Amino acid sequence: CFSPDVIKRLSLYLRNLRKIRKENITVISSAKIIEFLNVSAEQFRKDLSYFGGFGKRGVGYKVEKLIKEIEAILGINKKWPIALIGAGKLGTALLKFEGFSKLNSRITCAFDSDKGKIGKIINGIKIEDIKSLGKIIKEKEIKIAIITAPPEKAQGIVDELVCLKIRGILNFAPVILKIPDGIFISNVDMACELESLLFFVKHKDGL
Amino acid sequence: CFSPDVIKRLSLYLRNLRKIRKENITVISSAKIIEFLNVSAEQFRKDLSYFGGFGKRGVGYKVEKLIKEIEAILGINKKWPIALIGAGKLGTALLKFEGFSKLNSRITCAFDSDKGKIGKIINGIKIEDIKSLGKIIKEKEIKIAIITAPPEKAQGIVDELVCLKIRGILNFAPVILKIPDGIFISNVDMACELESLLFFVKHKDGL
Numbered sequence: 001c002f003s004p005d006v007i008k009r010l011s012l013y014l015r016n017l018r019k020i021r022k023e024n025i026t027v028i029s030s031a032k033i034i035e036f037l038n039v040s041a042e043q044f045r046k047d048l049s050y051f052g053g054f055g056k057r058g059v060g061y062k063v064e065k066l067i068k069e070i071e072a073i074l075g076i077n078k079k080w081p082i083a084l085i086g087a088g089k090l091g092t093a094l095l096k097f098e099g100f101s102k103l104n105s106r107i108t109c110a111f112d113s114d115k116g117k118i119g120k121i122i123n124g125i126k127i128e129d130i131k132s133l134g135k136i137i138k139e140k141e142i143k144i145a146i147i148t149a150p151p152e153k154a155q156g157i158v159d160e161l162v163c164l165k166i167r168g169i170l171n172f173a174p175v176i177l178k179i180p181d182g183i184f185i186s187n188v189d190m191a192c193e194l195e196s197l198l199f200f201v202k203h204k205d206g207l
Numbered sequence: 208c209f210s211p212d213v214i215k216r217l218s219l220y221l222r223n224l225r226k227i228r229k230e231n232i233t234v235i236s237s238a239k240i241i242e243f244l245n246v247s248a249e250q251f252r253k254d255l256s257y258f259g260g261f262g263k264r265g266v267g268y269k270v271e272k273l274i275k276e277i278e279a280i281l282g283i284n285k286k287w288p289i290a291l292i293g294a295g296k297l298g299t300a301l302l303k304f305e306g307f308s309k310l311n312s313r314i315t316c317a318f319d320s321d322k323g324k325i326g327k328i329i330n331g332i333k334i335e336d337i338k339s340l341g342k343i344i345k346e347k348e349i350k351i352a353i354i355t356a357p358p359e360k361a362q363g364i365v366d367e368l369v370c371l372k373i374r375g376i377l378n379f380a381p382v383i384l385k386i387p388d389g390i391f392i393s394n395v396d397m398a399c400e401l402e403s404l405l406f407f408v409k410h411k412d413g414l
């Protein structure tokens with residue numbers, strides 16, 4: 001299987017290619033695609049070769065064709081509904097984030113347990129009561145959930161999602177979630193990122 | 208030098224140890240410390256050995272002592288002031304995030320270019336005009352900045368921070384920032400995380 005890093009690099013190539021397309025450039029060298037990405041031309045060719053390789057050496061890559069190929073690999077063309085759970089400070093920021101809508105997998109529903117938030121509409125999405133999670137996840141055939149609930153509530157929510165046959169979780173709560181095999185989880189731990197950054201800055205100055 | 212992964216694992220061990228300490232447990236096995244972390248006991252011992260190793264095999268680890276050791280390694284004891292740039296939706300959520308205050312490195316100032324936001328106070332922090340970035344960064348001897356500004360503004364802001372001798376950047380804008388050697392950058396790219404999660408979920412079902 002592929003390492004998550006290959007996929008993350010593909011989505012960075014795609015972002016650069018979309019920028020290049022805006023400048024009306026139709027054919028481009030790999031050097032331009034990987035500009036500023038800290039990736040070697042070797043790595044770039046290797047990443048593409050996983051999926052059959054595209055373009056010819058020395059001739060360059062057709063921008064539009066490569067965009068379509070990478071979008072197909074990333075499955076961007078297939079729309080996936082996503083549920084967001086915990087419409088607090090971070091959840092609200094994510095509901096309004098433009099960056100997710102480009103992925104074609106929009107957040108289509110959101111849940112909270114706070115009576116003061118249930119029924120509110122954020123960016124066109126109505127906040128539902130967490131009690132109706134089961135009903136709505138089944139109705140909308142939701143396979144992906146974003147967790148922006150408090151850390152002590154996250155495991156309970158995930159246990160319920162597992163019963164509802166969820167397949168992927170993007171977790172922002174700073175806890176390690178226990179999930180059965182077969183479910184993909186991606187943890188975004190901002191405190192951990194900051195802590196590791198602080199270490200390297202301090203370490204550079206001599207501990 | 209250490210890989211960021213070692214440091215991120217240390218901060219996860221620390222989080223588990225703090226939880227264990229709350230249960231009034233004073234000595235613990237490595238198995239308990241690495242519970243639910245996808246880490247082997249081997250890896251745990253190796254991570255600690257970078258820094259001199261602690262505890263004896265078979266006897267277990269003294270919880271309080273290990274917490275102090277890891278905090279010292281992560282430099283948690285030294286206070287670091289942090290500047291946040293872009294007090295919008297995400298910036299505001301981060302200003303209110305409890306998780307950063309535990310790290311002992313609080314966000315001590317925030318900046319924005321929007322007249323409607325300058326002067327506002329969020330979680331006790333006054334939003335300053337981006338025009339006074341230079342003055343305040345020097346006054347408060349700030350070495351770390353968090354970027355939550357729009358992607359097209361991020362590079363310009365970073366260029367100014369580089370001149371102000373910033374040492375570390377936690378970047379949330381979905382762009383690749385060009386920085387000189389010697390400055391540490393950690394990118395949190397939520398769209399990229401979601402895209403890679405979607406790929407694995409789709410891939411599992413057969414592309």
Ligand SMILES: NC(=O)c1ccc[n+]([C@@H]2O[C@H](COP(=O)([O-])OP(=O)(O)OC[C@H]3O[C@@H](n4cnc5c(N)ncnc54)[C@H](O)[C@@H]3O)[C@@H](O)[C@H]2O)c1
Binds near residue numbers: 087088117130190304
């Ligand atoms: N604020 C940030 O910038 C930030 C940064 C990194 C990580 N996080 C993490 O993200 C999560 C959310 O943080 P926040 O700052 O938005 O907190 P918050 O308290 O503002 O939001 C949490 C929301 O979850 C809701 N909730 C509580 N129990 C629930 C349940 N059982 N089901 C559904 N909803 C429930 C609450 O009513 C609230 O609206 C936390 O785990 C936090 O540690 C936040």
Ligand SMILES: NC(=O)c1ccc[n+]([C@@H]2O[C@H](COP(=O)([O-])OP(=O)(O)OC[C@H]3O[C@@H](n4cnc5c(N)ncnc54)[C@H](O)[C@@H]3O)[C@@H](O)[C@H]2O)c1
Binds near residue numbers: 095097294295321355
């Ligand atoms: N909202 C999210 O959940 C989310 C998630 C992931 C990444 N991001 C990224 O984080 C960044 C912020 O996103 P947001 O949703 O908070 O957007 P936003 O528009 O709400 O906030 C951006 C803020 O930056 C300020 N700003 C603009 N130019 C500036 C400058 N030169 N100097 C200082 N401040 C300036 C704006 O006035 C605004 O307050 C963006 O790069 C976005 O792509 C946001």
